[in-house]
Amino acid sequence: MDIRLASETAVTPEELHAAQYFHGHKCPAMPQGLRAGHLAMDILGVERARGGGELIAVVETGYHHFSGCFADGVQFATGCTTGKGNLERNPLGKFALTLLEPASGRAVRVVPKAERMAQCLNMDFFKLRAQGVPPWKLDPAVVDPLIEDVLTRPWQEIFDVETFEHYPYPRQPEVFEAVRCDECGELVVTSYATRIEERWYCRPCLDRRLHAGR
Ligand SMILES: [Zn+2]
Numbered sequence: 001m002d003i004r005l006a007s008e009t010a011v012t013p014e015e016l017h018a019a020q021y022f023h024g025h026k027c028p029a030m031p032q033g034l035r036a037g038h039l040a041m042d043i044l045g046v047e048r049a050r051g052g053g054e055l056i057a058v059v060e061t062g063y064h065h066f067s068g069c070f071a072d073g074v075q076f077a078t079g080c081t082t083g084k085g086n087l088e089r090n091p092l093g094k095f096a097l098t099l100l101e102p103a104s105g106r107a108v109r110v111v112p113k114a115e116r117m118a119q120c121l122n123m124d125f126f127k128l129r130a131q132g133v134p135p136w137k138l139d140p141a142v143v144d145p146l147i148e149d150v151l152t153r154p155w156q157e158i159f160d161v162e163t164f165e166h167y168p169y170p171r172q173p174e175v176f177e178a179v180r181c182d183e184c185g186e187l188v189v190t191s192y193a194t195r196i197e198e199r200w201y202c203r204p205c206l207d208r209r210l211h212a213g214r
């Protein structure tokens with residue numbers, strides 16, 4: 001795809017340090033997420049998300065696998081976070097970010113290049129990680145060049161990019177109502193509660209009731 005950018009927003013040293021503090025260690029995958037997030041925002045021409053509705057980021061990393069740290073870089077760069085609900089996970093065990101702007105329907109999918117990711121797995125950093133060495137115990141000499149590389153190489157060598165003009169995304173209104181479950185007494189957001197015979201049930205209590213066969 002032929003995408004021309006007037007300029008790409010660089011990850012500043014300040015942003016990198018703040019993101020590393022948030023993330024907890026130095027690794028190449030988190031900065032790759034920072035760069036992917038900025039690239040996606042640059043291509044869409046949008047600002048970092050402040051609320052929950054203007055941008056949605058969908059990351060395809062799963063759980064308990066290498067380079068999952070990518071998702072934290074995406075959160076830090078785009079402002080799409082799990083708490084605000086504008087970061088969604090589609091856990092496919094892949095490494096793509098899709099950033100979409102619900103108001104316009106435009107979206108961009110940024111995918112780290114497969115050849116490069118496969119090469120990375122043969123580098124010392126990933127070999128040591130696979131042997132169980134935690135990232136914070138690794139020699140900076142092993143990690144720093146990888147971070148430098150992922151932040152400075154032309155983006156066309158790192159990412160494949162695809163844009164969409166009409167990306168389907170059902171907009172969900174934010175719910176500001178909650179009820180107390182009549183079984184356990186805990187508060188539950190109304191859209192997660194079920195009402196049966198004049199009683200409210202949270203999901204675990206509903207499951208118990210249904211499985212008890214009452
Ligand atoms: Zn990491």
Ligand SMILES: [Zn+2]
Nearest residue numbers: 181184202205
């Ligand atoms: Zn309950």
